[in-house]
Amino acid sequence: MKSFAVLSSILLGAASVFGAPVIERAEAPTEFDVTNFSANTLPHGTGAFISFDVAIPNTSVRTTCAYSDQTSTSTLPSVPLSECADPAFRWQFRQDPSLPGTQGRYRVVLTYAYDGPKTAAGFHEWPAADFPLENLGSAYATTYRGEPDFAISNLS
Template sequence: MKSFTAISSLLLLGAASVFAAPVSEREVPAPTEMDITSFSANTLPHGDGAFISFNLAIPGTTINTQCAYSDGTSISSLPRVPLRNCADPAVSWQFNQDPSQPGTQGQYRVVITYAYDGVKRVAGYHEWPATDFPLEEWGSTYETFYRGQADFSINNLA
């Protein structure tokens, strides 16, 4: 009986030391893709305002969030949107049109950043030609509408 108690005590001490050992931190790998769905952008026909919105999912994570912007001041061109959070604050985004070069219109670009594994960040972008954002006549006004693909992936993450 004494040997059974001694062995039981040793087993309990050994198990306690295994459970008390620090767990090594597991490094979370950086995502390699961001999936955008339902991208839309336009200025408001016959009024002042602009709207940009999309859904974003990051495969291999729990991120599935909506990103949106609206204003009541844009007239017929989409505004530059400074870095702002999506519904999930781990994801931020910005939108702008590059300056035009002689004889061309600047490209449009959305940049997305994602904070993961503590303080680590990854970012990527998607570009469109200006032709995907035509200025369309709406009676007495002209408005900008996104006419490209609503769903796409960002794979240039760094």
């Protein structure tokens, strides 16, 4: 039995020297980089689309998050907490309630599960002006007009 323990130690040590994968403990991300953010409804109330890519800087972790329907009207729908292509990421989109005389801000929330039960989460907000309801003649549609790339660094 002693020789098995010694031999196992030698082989495990050799595996790390010869490039065998070593399992690392995941660290909490400090930022999500969002790119290609897009959101719009179709004229005549025939659907909505929201999509974006998300990555954790200095890692190979990246995924795409997307939503579409064929029932939304001219305003963007609230999207409940939904999985991205990588199920470790989840996201939510909504417009906050309005205060008198104003339009509510839009918000996307992202969560990322890492290292077992641990989760990092953060959000990004936009003014309602970035999501104008546009008159297209005989129809209306909402189209995101803000910056498509941004960072979410308020992770907790």
